[in-house]
Amino acid sequence: MAQINRILSIETSCDDTSVAVVSSPGFVEICCSANQDLAHLPFGGVVPEIASRQHSEVILPLIDTALDRAQITWDMIDGIAVTNRPGLHGSLLVGLVTAKGLSLAKKIPFLGVNHIEGHILAPLLADEKITPHAEFGFPYLALVVSGGHTHLFVVRGIGDYQLIGQTIDDAAGEAFDKFAKTLGLGYPGGVQIDQWAQRGGNPKAFSFPRSMIREDGYQMSFSGLKSSGQRTVEALGEEKVQQELPHLAASFQEAIVDVLLSKIERAMVEFRLRNLTITGGVSANSRLRFGAEKLASLNHWILQLPAMRYCTDNAAMVGYAGLKRMQRGEESKAELAPSPQSLPGDFK
Ligand code: KG4
Numbered sequence: 001m002a003q004i005n006r007i008l009s010i011e012t013s014c015d016d017t018s019v020a021v022v023s024s025p026g027f028v029e030i031c032c033s034a035n036q037d038l039a040h041l042p043f044g045g046v047v048p049e050i051a052s053r054q055h056s057e058v059i060l061p062l063i064d065t066a067l068d069r070a071q072i073t074w075d076m077i078d079g080i081a082v083t084n085r086p087g088l089h090g091s092l093l094v095g096l097v098t099a100k101g102l103s104l105a106k107k108i109p110f111l112g113v114n115h116i117e118g119h120i121l122a123p124l125l126a127d128e129k130i131t132p133h134a135e136f137g138f139p140y141l142a143l144v145v146s147g148g149h150t151h152l153f154v155v156r157g158i159g160d161y162q163l164i165g166q167t168i169d170d171a172a173g174e175a176f177d178k179f180a181k182t183l184g185l186g187y188p189g190g191v192q193i194d195q196w197a198q199r200g201g202n203p204k205a206f207s208f209p210r211s212m213i214r215e216d217g218y219q220m221s222f223s224g225l226k227s228s229g230q231r232t233v234e235a236l237g238e239e240k241v242q243q244e245l246p247h248l249a250a251s252f253q254e255a256i257v258d259v260l261l262s263k264i265e266r267a268m269v270e271f272r273l274r275n276l277t278i279t280g281g282v283s284a285n286s287r288l289r290f291g292a293e294k295l296a297s298l299n300h301w302i303l304q305l306p307a308m309r310y311c312t313d314n315a316a317m318v319g320y321a322g323l324k325r326m327q328r329g330e331e332s333k334a335e336l337a338p339s340p341q342s343l344p345g346d347f348k
């Protein structure tokens with residue numbers, strides 16, 4: 001078996017096209033991403049057809065750019081990792097056929113990787129500017145929170161991910177995005193809500209539900225919050241909503257952050273963990289970061305938040321998962337298909 005020291009990775013599961021080169025033991029040599037926010041902006045959410053078309057337009061130039069910038073040639077690459085699940089079928093397909101084609105042409109193996117596994121492992125990535133905390137490592141609690149996922153895992157090693165809870169309906173990021181749309185703010189909405197809340201917003205001004213916060217277990221729900229947000233906005237009327245924007249944003253944000261932090265706190269105690277990470281786009285939220293940092297310092301936990309560029313969707317995290325698995329001898333067959341869902345066996 002050929003040694004795997006450096007791989008090229010491709011991520012196209014949703015609306016970010018991203019390419020990275022990751023080398024052993026987990027160093028990002030380059031990560032280039034093309035964001036599609038402008039293309040989806042008029043629709044207030046991701047339009048699958050537009051997403052896949054954009055991926056197919058930029059993927060090959062993006063790979064050339066990444067290799068050029070890092071001054072890496074194909075003979076220096078030992079394998080290709082590509083997200084093949086979960087995600088939008090058409091989007092995943094673009095990355096996957098690209099990976100298969102390159103694998104054939106360059107005569108190197110490829111491996112399909114679970115996107116969520118990438119998020120889970122993102123805190124372990126290093127690059128020129130960042131080195132993870134020396135004491136941070138397995139086992140750790142990972143909250144993966146984005147527009148598509150709100151999953152809580154106990155992570156014991158590569159491939160050993162116990163899914164202890166997840167949202168039973170909307171993802172936290174989806175709730176942020178939908179409420180922002182209701183308020184007439186732009187897409188993606190999470191950032192807008194975060195920014196409006198910081199304009200003197202009072203998190204106690206409106207009382208929004210915190211569904212399932214006190215329930216045993218780690219399941220979460222954000223659809224009740226979404227409806228409550230809609231009803232509040234309708235009842236206030238347009239003019240009042242404009243005046244109350246900071247307070248609406250701060251109160252809505254607080255409801256989501258309260259639920260996430262309360263589940264984290266309970267899981268850290270129950271599973272006797274010291275290490276914590278929060279990844280995915282919503283981990284950019286300033287209130288969530290602040291709350292997690294406060295909890296960590298109070299409880300003497302080691303909190304490793306990945307750099308923002310590795311929190312949002314990116315190929316470096318996919319490269320990390322692919323590198324570790326290919327080093328164990330895993331590779332995919334040419335028949336590999338994209339899957340909108342995770343596969344049985346991905347998580348415990
Ligand atoms: O991980 P990501 O880039 O893509 C996936 O959904 O997989 O996450 C995007 C999500 C969007 O829902 C966006 O509104 C949310 O992350 N987001 C935020 C913030 N920045 C991005 N949510 C709350 N506060 C933020 N500062």
Ligand code: ZN
Pocket residue numbers: 115119146148280312313
């Ligand atoms: Zn993601």
